[in-house]
Amino acid sequence: MRSIVEQDLGTPRRSDSVAVTLSIDGREVTVPAGTSVMRAAAEAGISIPKLCATEQLEPFGSCRLCLVEIQGARGLPASCTTPVAPGMQVCTQNERLAQVRRGVMELYISDHPLDCLTCPANGHCELQDMAGAVGLREVRYGYEGANHLDAPKDESNPYFTFDASKCIVCSRCVRACDEQQGTLALTIQGRGFDSKVAPSQNVSFMDSECVSCGACVQACPTATLSEKSLIQHGQAEHSLVTTCAYCGVGCSFRAEMRGEQLVRMVPNKDGQANHGHSCVKGRFALGYATHPDRILKPMIRSSISEPWREVSWEQAIAHAAAEFKRIQAKYGKHSVGGITSSRCTNEETYLVQKLVRAGFGNNNVDTCARVCHSPTGYGLKQTLGESAGTQNFDSVMQADVIFVIGANPTDGHPVFASQMKRRLRQGARLIVADPRRIDLVRTPHIQAAHHLKLRPGTNVALINSLAHVIVTEALIDESFVAARCELPSFEKWRSFVSDPRHSPEAMQAVTGVPAAEVRAAARLYATGGNAAIYYGLGVTEHSQGSTMVMGIANLAMATGNLGREGVGVNPLRGQNNVQGSCDMGSFPHEFPGYRHVSDPAVRALFEGAWGVPLEGEPGLRIPNMFEAALDGEFKGLYIEGEDIAQSDPNTQHVTAALEAMECVVVQDLFLNESAKFAHVFLPGSSFLEKDGTFTNAERRISRVRQVMRPKSGYADWQITQLLSNALGFPMNYSHPSQIMEEIASLTPTFTGVSFERIDQLGSIQWPCNDTAPAGTPTMHIDSFVRGKGRFLVTEYVPTQEKVNSRFPLILTTGRILSQYNVGAQTRRTENSRWHEEDRLEIHPHDAEQRGIAEGDWAGIQSRAGQTVLRARITERVQPGVVYTTFHFPESGANVITTDNSDWATNCPEYKVTAVQVTRVSQPSEWQRRFREFSDTQESLLKNADVFLAQK
Numbered sequence: 001m002r003s004i005v006e007q008d009l010g011t012p013r014r015s016d017s018v019a020v021t022l023s024i025d026g027r028e029v030t031v032p033a034g035t036s037v038m039r040a041a042a043e044a045g046i047s048i049p050k051l052c053a054t055e056q057l058e059p060f061g062s063c064r065l066c067l068v069e070i071q072g073a074r075g076l077p078a079s080c081t082t083p084v085a086p087g088m089q090v091c092t093q094n095e096r097l098a099q100v101r102r103g104v105m106e107l108y109i110s111d112h113p114l115d116c117l118t119c120p121a122n123g124h125c126e127l128q129d130m131a132g133a134v135g136l137r138e139v140r141y142g143y144e145g146a147n148h149l150d151a152p153k154d155e156s157n158p159y160f161t162f163d164a165s166k167c168i169v170c171s172r173c174v175r176a177c178d179e180q181q182g183t184l185a186l187t188i189q190g191r192g193f194d195s196k197v198a199p200s201q202n203v204s205f206m207d208s209e210c211v212s213c214g215a216c217v218q219a220c221p222t223a224t225l226s227e228k229s230l231i232q233h234g235q236a237e238h239s240l241v242t243t244c245a246y247c248g249v250g251c252s253f254r255a256e257m258r259g260e261q262l263v264r265m266v267p268n269k270d271g272q273a274n275h276g277h278s279c280v281k282g283r284f285a286l287g288y289a290t291h292p293d294r295i296l297k298p299m300i301r302s303s304i305s306e307p308w309r310e311v312s313w314e315q316a317i318a319h320a321a322a323e324f325k326r327i328q329a330k331y332g333k334h335s336v337g338g339i340t341s342s343r344c345t346n347e348e349t350y351l352v353q354k355l356v357r358a359g360f361g362n363n364n365v366d367t368c369a370r371v372c373h374s375p376t377g378y379g380l381k382q383t384l385g386e387s388a389g390t391q392n393f394d395s396v397m398q399a400d401v402i403f404v405i406g407a408n409p410t411d412g413h414p415v416f417a418s419q420m421k422r423r424l425r426q427g428a429r430l431i432v433a434d435p436r437r438i439d440l441v442r443t444p445h446i447q448a449a450h451h452l453k454l455r456p457g458t459n460v461a462l463i464n465s466l467a468h469v470i471v472t473e474a475l476i477d478e479s480f481v482a483a484r485c486e487l488p489s490f491e492k493w494r495s496f497v498s499d500p501r502h503s504p505e506a507m508q509a510v511t512g513v514p515a516a517e518v519r520a521a522a523r524l525y526a527t528g529g530n531a532a533i534y535y536g537l538g539v540t541e542h543s544q545g546s547t548m549v550m551g552i553a554n555l556a557m558a559t560g561n562l563g564r565e566g567v568g569v570n571p572l573r574g575q576n577n578v579q580g581s582c583d584m585g586s587f588p589h590e591f592p593g594y595r596h597v598s599d600p601a602v603r604a605l606f607e608g609a610w611g612v613p614l615e616g617e618p619g620l621r622i623p624n625m626f627e628a629a630l631d632g633e634f635k636g637l638y639i640e641g642e643d644i645a646q647s648d649p650n651t652q653h654v655t656a657a658l659e660a661m662e663c664v665v666v667q668d669l670f671l672n673e674s675a676k677f678a679h680v681f682l683p684g685s686s687f688l689e690k691d692g693t694f695t696n697a698e699r700r701i702s703r704v705r706q707v708m709r710p711k712s713g714y715a716d717w718q719i720t721q722l723l724s725n726a727l728g729f730p731m732n733y734s735h736p737s738q739i740m741e742e743i744a745s746l747t748p749t750f751t752g753v754s755f756e757r758i759d760q761l762g763s764i765q766w767p768c769n770d771t772a773p774a775g776t777p778t779m780h781i782d783s784f785v786r787g788k789g790r791f792l793v794t795e796y797v798p799t800q801e802k803v804n805s806r807f808p809l810i811l812t813t814g815r816i817l818s819q820y821n822v823g824a825q826t827r828r829t830e831n832s833r834w835h836e837e838d839r840l841e842i843h844p845h846d847a848e849q850r851g852i853a854e855g856d857w858a859g860i861q862s863r864a865g866q867t868v869l870r871a872r873i874t875e876r877v878q879p880g881v882v883y884t885t886f887h888f889p890e891s892g893a894n895v896i897t898t899d900n901s902d903w904a905t906n907c908p909e910y911k912v913t914a915v916q917v918t919r920v921s922q923p924s925e926w927q928r929r930f931r932e933f934s935d936t937q938e939s940l941l942k943n944a945d946v947f948l949a950q951k
Ligand code: SF4
Pocket: 173, 176, 177, 181, 183, 184, 185, 186, 209, 210, 211, 212, 213, 214, 215, 216, 217
């Protein structure tokens, strides 16, 4: 448990290797060169009054409260903007300074409402604190005359208020938006008395470019910018550090609580992934956790056309276990399986795969990473030897060239995007390869050097032509390759990519990217200094997803951009625990730690620990489960935290498979799309209600801490344990730390990981073992995990999903900042104010040809199905390409995506679907049926028979 008010040392930490010693109030202090006098004093325990300074922001020197005397210096310098010097003699407190500070405070207070007792900041207002600190007893100027006390409030943002009457115009909010967030939405307008904070061109927060990250709210020393939840609930009384349950950045937060009531989430400045920053989801979108839609009682039914019956936990678990046993007895051991989720903790995921392998006795376990980053696991393992990204996020601050491929960091990974933008504003060069003009291409003070606007589905052709330039223009890092890589594989790859058929000129017709642009980008990547690749689902969700990941690894090895800070190959994981769910053995062919089930030594290890024989044949992947279900061979499924009916491709195929099963058990917070096909519903717990760990995109394992009791009575790991025990495979953990102990004992890369160690270090990046007891921020430093790096030939094979006269456009998909994945959480928050429906982006030329105007209903027809979305006409997409997000089930984005998938991993080809778009006047037939089915299911839920639960 942490105190609510954290110490703020006033200005950022400096890391200069030169140390400077000075004297402050007679105390000798030694700090790194570049440190401010204010921070040096604070580190020595001497607190200098301040208002415009905070350690999250560069010093500004506007409030003049932090003045000090420095021997030999003229006047009274501001301690926040004055760097230390050797031998400096500083005095921070005497009567002269006290008088000046009181004078400054008098001016502030004379134009400030005196409503401290009813102010939401009461108790943590820096202005109030400073009035006390300088000993202010009277305000000689009175409170009459011109003032700002009637300045209007801006309540437009759903999560925070802006009460201008309380503003002291310290600029902390403006600087937070500039420096931390990089959106530059705020300015100080006017001069002198008229100066005021204004979003954008003096519009409301909601109408401005503001992305509601909360950095300005956090920075504000007064109640001017205040969380509405704080105003509603009052000051918190205790806090606990936990990890955001949304994206793969894995931001650390202090959950501030009053008893069981969450007051607010405050980004943790000690958080090693986020350094005190946040985005609108982790900071504010928590309403789902207490939403009335949450189901808190277990339910069962014998068919999906029957109303649910609320039952006791014992009955629900016994029923589910009996059903799985009945199905296995009737249809065989392999007729059941389980699906876990990247939204679960490591410990939960580990238990689900253990239940399947040991309790069901087969390897039919898979995870939603199947449909996102499975090609990353495969491609990086094959080339570098480890299925994970190579760097920590901070590494980007050493990059000179940042190459973003098929990722949209400002929407998908916003806090890391802010860090990346900071580096770009410092001068790093940017290359973006994306069919669509993502925000990063042109954003305040940032302009991509190259935007390679390729046709969807031609990634491998592009990477081969980039490689062709690097090889044929002698831009290879020969010494790196000679020392670190398998030379025969390199020679084979070199000769492959040298072939003129891979030249940018030859590939231009395929990729649509001008050859000169490709050549320039390749030269910049190879010769621009430290070059780091960041990629996302625009790389993996293709029929050649694994090939492209290998192509990226080839490029990084060939240019020596691996094994140190500032470089690397960095998959940006979509969901919070994609890395962890893969690490924990939730793929059907691998035990935890990516060890194949066919390896007898590994199997013997797990058999010894779990006390049961284990199968040596890989089990069914998710798409194979669907096929087997439709063939009548797969009849029972346990799904924890995943919504396959919305997130997997070809929805009609998925729902038909679910309908063909005899027992679908869904463990979740809500009656999600999959649960509408379920026979048993086990109410799950939100991340606020359980202990465990998440592993972010940097391989960073962070603690999830229980801040409130599970609303349904059990945390998810306990539910899996109950089910396993009922199946006859005993589990007896009393805390998730014991599950992590077991993981560590069985997984070489996790040997040194424990809850205790994470608590000591804050977080740990695996591998963490005897060789790396504090974890591994940068991988492959002296050699690759597999020894020598392996180049692999990456032949471009065009997708089978071809455009033709019937389907002339390519649909590609992506995500948006305010919504998350299937939207089950964020749709139940105020975030929908920013994105209340999925829309189809279409180029003005394509729209005009079809007579489609902004906001018209556009019918989208693919070989798999049809849906209807409203059109947004934009030049963000190129002619021939249309784009949509997939956060709303009724959008049916996956009704139109096809069954095509990555050749190696079956990751669906979400990013390329040939479609026709026409103007229509009503929803599609599928949408009509979806609405009917959903209404029926919701009424079956409302009419749940509670008699058993009331007994
Ligand atoms: S919430 Fe974030 S984006 Fe919006 S104004 Fe504040 S700092 Fe800027």
